[in-house]
Amino acid sequence: MLVSSRSLDEYRRMFALTDADLAGRVLDCPGGAASLTAEVTAAGGTALACDPVYEHPVEQVRATALESLGRGYAYHQANPDEYVWTYFRDPDHYLESRTRSVELFAADRAARPENYVRAALPALPFADRRFDLVLSSHLLFSYADRFDREFHVASLRELxxxxxxxxxxxxxxxxxxxxxxxxxVRAALAAAGLRTSVRPVDYEFQRGGNAMMTITRESGPSPRIGGDGPLT
Ligand SMILES: C[S@@+](CC[C@H](N)C(=O)[O-])C[C@H]1O[C@@H](n2cnc3c(N)ncnc32)[C@H](O)[C@@H]1O
Incomplete structure (x- = not known):
């Protein structure tokens, strides 16, 4: 599996994040080598990343992420039609942006190791409602060949x-x-008392990947997202 390194700006677009969303306690799961936690913390916010890869020292994760990036760069150059080149102008722009995020991640994890917790879905070492907002990018649903429905439902319930x-x-x-x-998966979450909604977002890199799902408890507050509202 790739250890990828998206930036806060990518997260803002993938998840339609507002400044108000980022004012609460945020969990990035999986954090990988993304720079969300580093950038939110640097701006005075409260964010924490968790990922099983944090069992390894920061230099090793940095090297793995740079190696993942090199593989991604080569793949994008060879298969440009599988991607939408609006957010990134071209593979070089992708490489430049994601490399910056790896370096922000590595510097922040070295400086604030307590913000990077080794943990793996579907069981996280956090108290109920510890976070106001949990973001999960490019793990669930992305690796259909590795994780079955049971894993998805258990992981989403845990988040x-x-x-x-x-x-x-x-x-x-x-x-x-x-x-x-x-x-x-949505039906199973509904049966467990969770409300889901799906809406398009202003971000598409992987062709067809341009929607996000929001999950809240049936009894909880409505999602704070604005825009066009739920698709379904
Ligand atoms: C493609 S990266 C995504 C990283 C980041 N969210 C981003 O968008 O840049 C996938 C990450 O999922 C992590 N991962 C693998 N199995 C996991 C699990 N069971 N629970 C949580 N994270 C896991 C991997 O270590 C890897 O860092």
């Missing part, structure tokens, strides 16, 4: 346990534009 609101992006596996697993 909803530790956070008041969960947002997940993208909702389609790599190389696909539809996800037949989405409806049954």
């Amino acid at each position: 909803a346990r530790v956070g008041r609101e969960v947002r997940v992006f993208p909702l389609v596996p790599m190389g696909m534009t539809e996800n037949p697993e989405l409806a049954p």
Whole structure:
């Protein structure tokens, strides 16, 4: 699996984040080598990342992320039609942006190791409702070949346990534009008392990956997201 390194700006677009969303306690799961936690913390906010890869020292994760980036760069150059080149101008722009995020991540993890917790879904070492907002990018739904429906439902329930609101992006596996697993997973979450909504966002890099899902408890507050409102 790639250890990727998206920036706060990518997270803002993938999850339609506002400054108000980022004013609360934010969890990035999986954090990978993304710079969300570093950038939110540097701006005075409260964010924490968790990922099983944090069992390894920061220099090793940095090297793995740079190696992942090199593989991604080569793949994008060879298969440009599988991607939408609006957010990134071209593969060089992608490489430059994601490299910056790896370096921000590595410097922040070295300076504030307590903000990077080794943990793996579907069981997280956090108290109920510890976070106001939980963001989950490019793990669930992305790796359809590795994780079954049971894992997805258990993981999403766990994210909803530790956070008041969960947002997940993208909702389609790599190389696909539809996800037949989405409806049954949503039905299982509804049966567990969780409310889901799906809406388009102003970000598409992986072709077809342009929607996010929000999860809240049935009894909890409505999602604070603005824009066009839920698709379904
Ligand atoms: C493609 S990266 C995404 C990182 C980051 N969210 C981003 O968008 O840049 C996927 C990450 O999922 C992590 N991962 C793998 N299995 C996991 C699990 N069971 N629970 C949480 N994270 C996991 C990997 O270590 C890897 O860092």
